[in-house]
Amino acid sequence: MTLPESEVDVLIVGAGPAGLMLATWLSRLNIRTRIVDKRSTKIMAGQADGFQCRTLEILDSFGIDRVWKESNHMLEVCFWNPDENGTIRRTGRVPDTPHGFSRFTECVLHQGRMERFFLDHLKEDGDMIRIERPVLPSGLQIDEGNMEDATAYPITINLRHLTDEEATPDQGSNIPNGLFRSNLTADDTEDLIKISSGKEGTEEVVRAKYVVGCDGAHSWTRKQLGFKMEGEHTEIIWGVLDIVPVTDFPDIRVRCLIHSASAGSLMVIPREKRVVRLYIQLKEVSEGGGAVDRSKVTPEQILKAAQKIIAPYKLDYEQCDWFTAYQIAQRVSDGFDKFERIFLAGDAVHTHSPKAGQGQNVSLQDSYNLGWKIGLVARGQATREILKTYATERQQIARDLIAFDQKFSKLFSGRPAKDVSDETGISLEEFRNVFHKGAVFAAGLSVDYGPNILVVKEDEGKDGGVRCKPALANKVKIGMRLDSRKVVNQSDSLPIELQKLLPSDGRFRLIVFPGDISKSEINSRYERLGEYLSSPKSVVSIYTPQNAPRDSVIEILTVHAAKRIEIELQSLPEAFHPFDRAKGWDYWKVYADDESYHEGHGKVYENFGIDRDQGCVIVVRPDGYVATVVAVEDTQSLEAYFVRFMIKV
Amino acid sequence: MTLPESEVDVLIVGAGPAGLMLATWLSRLNIRTRIVDKRSTKIMAGQADGFQCRTLEILDSFGIDRVWKESNHMLEVCFWNPDENGTIRRTGRVPDTPHGFSRFTECVLHQGRMERFFLDHLKEDGDMIRIERPVLPSGLQIDEGNMEDATAYPITINLRHLTDEEATPDQGSNIPNGLFRSNLTADDTEDLIKISSGKEGTEEVVRAKYVVGCDGAHSWTRKQLGFKMEGEHTEIIWGVLDIVPVTDFPDIRVRCLIHSASAGSLMVIPREKRVVRLYIQLKEVSEGGGAVDRSKVTPEQILKAAQKIIAPYKLDYEQCDWFTAYQIAQRVSDGFDKFERIFLAGDAVHTHSPKAGQGQNVSLQDSYNLGWKIGLVARGQATREILKTYATERQQIARDLIAFDQKFSKLFSGRPAKDVSDETGISLEEFRNVFHKGAVFAAGLSVDYGPNILVVKEDEGKDGGVRCKPALANKVKIGMRLDSRKVVNQSDSLPIELQKLLPSDGRFRLIVFPGDISKSEINSRYERLGEYLSSPKSVVSIYTPQNAPRDSVIEILTVHAAKRIEIELQSLPEAFHPFDRAKGWDYWKVYADDESYHEGHGKVYENFGIDRDQGCVIVVRPDGYVATVVAVEDTQSLEAYFVRFMIKV
Known part of the structure; x- marks a missing residue:
């Protein structure tokens, strides 16, 4: 057929x-x-x-x-450990996501x-x-x-x-x-x-x-x-319950890591719509180390294990949305x-x-x-x-993830230390330590792509390559995602997160930080860059199809360091706010690092480590990761970067 | 038939x-x-x-x-007036909505x-x-x-x-x-x-x-x-154009009030999706004061008038979404x-x-x-x-609106003053003054409902009425909408705008500000209120149908002034976090006026003028307007308020 x-x-x-x-x-x-x-x-x-x-x-x-809108924002973590009588007590409280990590x-x-x-x-x-x-x-x-x-x-x-x-x-x-x-x-x-x-x-x-x-x-x-x-797998089995809990446990609406004296561990994840997810170490099911009896894994069984861990608090439910069990591997x-x-x-x-x-x-x-x-x-x-x-x-990233999970899982499935001399148990100190160090990784913010055809981290200028200048934005990490700060739109004063200007649409972006363009020598440098970008030999011209909008392949954004009210958009080179016959000027390309009327000052130059006299250009990949950093006037390096992989039209 | x-x-x-x-x-x-x-x-x-x-x-x-999400947030107003040569110049710049008015x-x-x-x-x-x-x-x-x-x-x-x-x-x-x-x-x-x-x-x-x-x-x-x-009507005609402008006028993306020397006035309202709305005084159409020739009102005609006002800047469009004209009345x-x-x-x-x-x-x-x-x-x-x-x-409100509009319209349609001795012209000073005073009204935030069956503004205690105590929340205005500040959820530490706790669902709300309940005498007072609210004679009990949830007619919310971590929800009276057999405790009724992990401190007691020792109860109508303010222990006044209009079940 x-x-x-x-x-x-x-x-x-x-x-x-x-x-x-x-x-x-x-x-x-x-x-x-x-x-x-x-x-x-x-x-x-x-x-x-x-x-x-x-x-x-x-x-x-x-x-x-x-x-972001429908989810439960889980802001706090509480640690519960057995006291000297073996009764669980709250022993610590930290923010789930440390301050300053992200706007989320x-x-x-x-x-x-x-x-x-x-x-x-x-x-x-x-x-x-x-x-x-x-x-x-x-x-x-x-x-x-x-x-x-x-x-x-x-x-x-x-x-x-x-x-x-x-x-x-x-x-x-x-x-x-x-x-x-x-x-x-x-x-x-x-x-x-x-x-x-x-x-x-x-x-x-x-x-x-x-x-x-x-x-x-x-x-x-x-x-x-x-x-x-x-890789490895263990014989440790955990159960998972999604329930609407009926309980007198005080921290049921915060993320909790509960280590009982001898009944195993439990993690509380408060969810949307009154639901709470519980991760519960299943001692009874995996006991003996033999093959797992899948028939034993029922919500009732998992609840029973949880009740032992969370005692003397009561835990029950009338509504169970879902359950499962898994073996740590x-x-x-x-x-x-x-x-x-x-x-x-x-x-x-x-x-x-x-x-x-x-x-x-x-x-x-x-x-x-x-x-x-x-x-x-x-x-x-x-x-x-x-x-x-x-x-x-x-x-x-996958290898880092596996290493992270091995460390993290052991902490959970381990027995809590009885005192400082108890070396095979997990001490509270050790636990908090690993937990804290893992936070950046867990937030997905430690991803750092190494040098390759898309990422230039060091100066290759002597070979006619990219004259990468990391020092021009010394708090920006090439290979990592570009962090966000609020900038103020030149045309309408609207404050906006820098990341909002980087939608995932397949475009590379040159974010030009020209410095304080109210100073004439700094402005001249910026104008020369504008002239280059408008010229037929520029990276914008040679990679953008003739009939396509000027910003459809490589978008140019500006964040200047002058006071917004000292600058008039109309006085800036057209390359930075392209004109369209039917739509007029583009009012959404030029921003100021300035105070906004209602939402404060993003201080992006300060937070990115960019000098207001020197400036720089940050090249950003279509996925928001920093490709390289070059000097404002260094148009040759822009060409050297894109020629590595872009195809001329 | x-x-x-x-x-x-x-x-x-x-x-x-x-x-x-x-x-x-x-x-x-x-x-x-x-x-x-x-x-x-x-x-x-x-x-x-x-x-x-x-x-x-x-x-x-x-x-x-x-x-809020799709609209254009219009943050700035620029004033344009003729200079000594009759050429329009930017003469002022102010925020459109003053800081601190609202979270919007x-x-x-x-x-x-x-x-x-x-x-x-x-x-x-x-x-x-x-x-x-x-x-x-x-x-x-x-x-x-x-x-x-x-x-x-x-x-x-x-x-x-x-x-x-x-x-x-x-x-x-x-x-x-x-x-x-x-x-x-x-x-x-x-x-x-x-x-x-x-x-x-x-x-x-x-x-x-x-x-x-x-x-x-x-x-x-x-x-x-x-x-x-x-009321009145005038012979003054205005045109309205919704266009995507092609212009070199520098402030086309901010709200502008442009007074030309002799061609009339124009207002710029920057809108969503590149659109700008223009309000344009139509001199030619209304000239002579006779009946309006509706056939003359075309987009081209309106544009021509606008071009005269905005000169020497150029103004044109290829896309016009809509137009109209109206007579001021x-x-x-x-x-x-x-x-x-x-x-x-x-x-x-x-x-x-x-x-x-x-x-x-x-x-x-x-x-x-x-x-x-x-x-x-x-x-x-x-x-x-x-x-x-x-x-x-x-x-x-309607009368206030009419009075406001008469003042506001005259300013617009009037001729700009040539100098300080020009008394029939509108001076820039006069303009900015009225504009500024009108801002609270225009924002809809000056609405102040007078005393009536739903609003008690003064102490009526001597007649067995409501012992209203405005001084207990001396920055809250009875009869006006309750302002919003961030409070922190007791159970999960989530910061939330107080107004978010007041959805429009038909419920009256008692917002209990018990003060610093980490102090035992203050907590006792709060506990006594809780006892009353749970009793069969309380306003909650007598107006809520037996089978309906306890919070379905009058909802009790708490904003306490203790440190959040010093309070355990489980130790508070059930009236403040009702229990349900199937859903457990209600974790969304009790809040702290405390610092949050990521979003600062709302300082609601300070901003509402509530003493942390005295506290108070703010009664809020289903539309978010403040009905009255009474003392924490004054349960008799709660009864006196609701008995005026509520029907017992």
């Missing part, structure tokens, strides 16, 4: 957070994309719930603000809402990409001869269309639960392929330029590529892509325990790193060379 | 801002309501666009935040979006009320014998269902415009009634408890009641209701010039004042007595 065949630029396997983030990017960049998922519905309850600062910044860059703080909301927001966003963003479900891949071939031809479709993949019945796993409980997705349960992908095989009209063949496996811990795509998950894949044609992202390349709320965040950030790179290459704007940076940049 | 008959609690005539606000209230309170409008669609372009602080607070109290600032967005948000909100809020259009009333009878029976339906109204063709006015231009709604054009309601009369199946009879005419300046409802609009109705059964709101009772951005705001606030009163009476919770306060409270 002949199967229907078609072509697509990108095929995404799996519509969880990693897959949906990728679809969102590719929709924004107008890339022909399909996304399939083997389950017949999105997540309806449970699964991931933690949203870290960096994830919230990224969502905001797509205009998705509903997570950690928050929690169930994964199903996040998926809903992505789906709504895809719809509003042109409705070009719809999730196809239940559909799963059943075969993969690679035409290895065609790898470097950017116009080729070297990947062939067979897709099976299932019925909803075939795709719905038996949950074995009337309460929604995650056991069928847990690492306590075998994967069902092969069964699903078998069930559906040989049925007429259920299979098709797709030829793709790129395939991205966002298909979870049991990734079918990863298995086709022959990659292995490397940390594993990372030994490969992240094949030929820069097939990529893996999210749980498909790293799995770990969920308590630090990292899984969904790192997964989203994997495909956030990948999406614009595939997009720019597929559009013919950048060379395939940039695709190599996906594995180098994200593999390191 | 027999007409179909039906009953409804409330019939709203007109689905503009006033009607939609009323529908929103009644939907929230589950009141059986119908709303009809004679036009076949909502506003698609133009009309009102200004949103004042108080309106934004009110919208937020319904959870409607999209105006003035913003602008076209009325059609606002209507869209109301419609979406009604849908999400249960979809019980849908706008019926094009439908208009054609007859009204009142059964005067039945006025005081709260269960009666004494108003009978005939409704005509039009076809879309019948209801669509000829705009006389291919650019959407407001001329057919302007006061330069005769009303078409009677024509519409005539057109549709005698057609089979187009008429029905509705018997209603209440009818509210939100049917605009030409209000059919007002005419049926025989009320007259009293200020009028107020001599009646606001009949028998407290038929009410009028919005333009039906006050009309004036649009330049101060008041129309939509005062209209919304009219029906915001009325909605909960009708709702509580219709639900049988309050006596009909409270309905009298609608006219007394809003008639005064």
Whole structure:
């Protein structure tokens, strides 16, 4: 029988957070994309719930603000430990997200809402990409001869269309639960392929330029590529309950880390709509160290374990939204892509325990790193060379994540120290220490991409390369995400977060910090930069198609250090506020580092370590990470940076 | 022919801002309501666009935040006046909304979006009320014998269902415009009634408890009641243009008041999506003082006038979204209701010039004042007595509005003074003065309802009345809206605006400021209040139905002045954080006036003028206005307040 065949630029396997983030990017960049998922519905309850600062910044860059709005903002952490009589007591209280990390703080909301927001966003963003479900891949071939031809479709993949019945796993409980997705349960992908095989009209063949496996811990795509998950697993089992608690425990609405004297540990995660998630160490189920008896994992069983830990406080519930159980394990894949044609992202390349709320965040950030790179290459704007940076940049993050989780998990599952001489127990001091150090990592703000074709951290001037000058913005870290401060719009005095000027739309940005342009010599330098940018040889001119808007490939933004009222927009070079015959001048490109009427002073020069006389230009990648920093007049370095990977029109 | 008959609690005539606000209230309170409008669609372009602080607070109290999100926040005002050579120059720059007024600032967005948000909100809020259009009333009878029976339906109204063709006015231009709604054009309601009369199946009879005419300046409802609009009109004509300007005028993105030497005045209102609204004095059209030639009012004509005023700067456009023209007039109705059964709101009772951005705001606030009163009476919770306060409270506001607009309009239409000796001209000083004084009024924050059954401003203790103690919160004004400060949730440390705790849901609120409850004598007083509130004789107990939640009629909130970490919620009386068998304790009733982790200290005691030892209880009406202030222990005054109008269950 002949199967229907078609072509697509990108095929995404799996519509969880990693897959949906990728679809969102590719929709924004107008890339022909399909996304399939083997389950017949999105997540309806449970699964991931933690949203870290960096994830919230990224969502905001797509205009998705509903997570921040609907979630529970979890601001405080309390530590509970046994006192000398073995009774749990509150022993410490710290902010969950330290002050100054980000304009967001950690928050929690169930994964199903996040998926809903992505789906709504895809719809509003042109409705070009719809999730196809239940559909799963059943075969993969690679035409290895065609790898470097950017116009080729070297990947062939067979897709099976299932019925909803075939795709719905038996949950074995009337309460929604995650056991069928847990690492306590075998994967069902092969069964699903078998069930559906040989049925007429259920299979098709797709030829793709790129395939991205966002298909979870049991990734079918990863298995086709022959990659292995490397790492450890323990015999420690934890249960998870999403309940509306009825309790006299005083800190049920703050994040709590409770170590009981001998009944194990419990973590409290207060959620939206009165729900609280509890992570509970299951002593009884895993006792004996033998195979886990999955039948024992019931909400009642998990609650019983929690009641022992939280005693003498009472804990009960009438409403349980979801439950699951998992075995603590940390594993990372030994490969992240094949030929820069097939990529893996999210749980498909790293799995770990969920308590630090990292899984969904790192997964989203994997495909956030990948999406614009595939997009720019597929559009013919950048060379395939940039695709190599996906594995180098994200593999390191995955390893860091695993190391972090090992440390973090041990602290939790360990026994609390009885006193200072108790060396095998975990002391409160040790606990708070690791917890504090982990905060930046956990917030997603320690990501620091090493030097590569997209990131220049050191002066390469002597070889005709980029004369990178990190000292010109000495509090900005090249390779890390650009932090946000409020700046004031030159034209209307509106204060706005700098990150709001960096929406995820595939553009590189030159943020020009010309200094105090009310001084004439500083202004002259700025004017010369403007002249260059308007000239036909500038990086803007040579990479922007003739009929496209001037700011569609590389956008120029200005943040000057003069008083706003001393400057008139009309006196600045057109390069900094382009004119359009139908729309007039662009009033949304030039900002002042100045006091606003109602929201204070962002002090961006001070916070970025930029001198008001010297200034600088910060080059920002389409994902908001700092590519390099150069001097205001150093147009040659701008050319040296973009020539590495950009394709002239 | 027999007409179909039906009953409804409330019939709203007109689905503009006033009607939609009323529908929103009644939907929230589950009141059986119908709303009809004679036009076949909502506003698609133009009309009102200004949103004042108080309106934004009110919208937020319904959870409607999209105006704030989508609008242009207009932060700065620039004054332009002729210099000694007659050339316009920027002569001043001030914030549009002074600092400290509100957590919002003035913003602008076209009325059609606002209507869209109301419609979406009604849908999400249960979809019980849908706008019926094009439908208009054609007859009204009142059964005067039945006025005081709260269960009666004494108003009978005939409704005509039009076809879309019948209801669509000829705009006389291919650019959407407001001329057919302007006061330069005769009303078409009677024509519409005539057109549709005698057609089979187009008429029905509705018997209603209440009818509210939100049917605009030409209000059919007002005419049926025989009320007259009293006031003045001038011969001064202004044009309005909504365009995407192409101009070198430097302040096109800030609100500008431009007085030219001899070509008249112009106001610039920068809007969302690159649009700018221009208000332009039309010298040529109104010249001669005779009847206005409506055919001369074209976008080209208005632009020409604007170009003369704004010269030597250039002004042009390729995109015009909407235009209109109007004659300056200020009028107020001599009646606001009949028998407290038929009410009028919005333009039906006050009309004036649009330049101060008041129309939509005062209209919304009219029906915001009325909605909960009708709702509580219709639900049988309050006596009909409270309905009298609608006219007394809003008639005064309408008169203030008219007086404000007369002053404001004259300033605009007047000729700028040549020098200090030029007494008939308007001096810049005079202009800035009136402008500044008008700011509080224009922001909607000067509304101060006088003493009445709902508002107690003075101590009536000697007559067994309310022992009102304004001095206990000496910066809170009884009769005015309660200002907002950030408070910190006792249970989870989340900082939240106090106004966010006062959603518009029909509940009265007792905000208990017990003082510093870490001190035992202060805490004892607070505990005694808690005991009273839990007792069967308390105002909460006697007005709340047995099976309804304890907080469903009168909600008790606490803002204490102790350090948050010194207080445990579980140690506070249950009255302040009610327990529910299925949901556990209520963690969203008790707050601390304390420093938050990320958002500073709201200092509510200091800002409200409340002593940390004395404390007080602020009684807040369902619309967020302060009803009275009493001492913490003065439970007798709470009883004295509510007994005036509440109905026991």
